[in-house]
Amino acid sequence: MRSRTTFVRALRQCLESFQGQSARASAGAHAGQVAKGSAQTAARAVEIDTQAFPWKTVGLAAAGATLMAPTSQSACAPATEAPATSAPIDLSHAGMEVPKSQRTVVFVLGGPGSGKGTQCAKLVEEFGLVHLSAGDLLRAHMKSGTPDGQMVADMIKDGKIVPSHVTISLLDKAMADSGRKAFLIDGFPRNEENRAAFEKQTQIQPAFILFFDCPEKEMEKRLLGRNEGRSDDNIDTIRKRFKVFLESSMPVINHYKEQGKLRSITADRPQDTIYTEVRKLFQEISV
Numbered sequence: 001m002r003s004r005t006t007f008v009r010a011l012r013q014c015l016e017s018f019q020g021q022s023a024r025a026s027a028g029a030h031a032g033q034v035a036k037g038s039a040q041t042a043a044r045a046v047e048i049d050t051q052a053f054p055w056k057t058v059g060l061a062a063a064g065a066t067l068m069a070p071t072s073q074s075a076c077a078p079a080t081e082a083p084a085t086s087a088p089i090d091l092s093h094a095g096m097e098v099p100k101s102q103r104t105v106v107f108v109l110g111g112p113g114s115g116k117g118t119q120c121a122k123l124v125e126e127f128g129l130v131h132l133s134a135g136d137l138l139r140a141h142m143k144s145g146t147p148d149g150q151m152v153a154d155m156i157k158d159g160k161i162v163p164s165h166v167t168i169s170l171l172d173k174a175m176a177d178s179g180r181k182a183f184l185i186d187g188f189p190r191n192e193e194n195r196a197a198f199e200k201q202t203q204i205q206p207a208f209i210l211f212f213d214c215p216e217k218e219m220e221k222r223l224l225g226r227n228e229g230r231s232d233d234n235i236d237t238i239r240k241r242f243k244v245f246l247e248s249s250m251p252v253i254n255h256y257k258e259q260g261k262l263r264s265i266t267a268d269r270p271q272d273t274i275y276t277e278v279r280k281l282f283q284e285i286s287v
Ligand SMILES: Nc1ncnc2c1ncn2[C@@H]1O[C@H](COP(=O)(O)OP(=O)(O)OP(=O)(O)O)[C@@H](O)[C@H]1O
Pocket: 030, 031, 036, 110, 111, 112, 113, 114, 115, 116, 117, 118, 119, 135, 187, 222, 223, 225, 226, 267, 268, 269, 270, 271, 274
């Protein structure tokens, strides 16, 4: 099992490498502007990240995203315009693969519309973690023209859980392509089979689970008002997603609760109130 110390170390490295830099990515913006939405918004996440930290490019090739950094260099290569005052460059960003054993993961779970993506965007800005939304990776994959793209599209439209091997491959590739060490994995694992398969394939145990606990009525209201053109934000699919969440995802949450890894947050409150609580969990382990 990976230790708390490892996570602290990974977080410290992120924080150290960001010292003296001002993050321009806007956490006030909806999560869609950082890592949620389509392949296009995944690409925008890269753009935001590289604008704020030009020597730290995050590759999202796994999501079919186009690198939008203002450089012709590869996704993980350091850009040339690093400010003279920058902190020492973390070589994990310089095209060198980070060993899987050094990866640290926090799973971010909660019902559809509980605010996972919104809060992850704020954590990205403050702590520089890499946000990987499983749903976003799947939505990008479904548009990538690969043979199973249509299958993924149909399953999402129906609120069903996509086979583990598809989602885990996308997550694993996104982690590798990022060249980074500390990840927020949002919306995964969705069921016990997802959880077991991820652990087996990656050998990663999550540091902890950030769980957004929100009543269905509030989630329904948010999803119906989200207006991002998602094929599953309609009342029929929303009800199916709630059912899948209760039947398949709650057992995962209960599993981690039994392991003492669950950090539960009451999510039907204003975003900033929630974030004040959320950030403490990450501050506690990074000091
Ligand atoms: N605390 C909050 N209060 C009110 N609205 C919120 C709050 N947090 C997020 N929202 C809004 O609710 C909608 C859903 O939020 P978000 O996309 O972050 O949820 P999610 O859990 O990531 O959803 P999904 O699992 O469907 O991807 C968005 O329109 C977002 O702006």
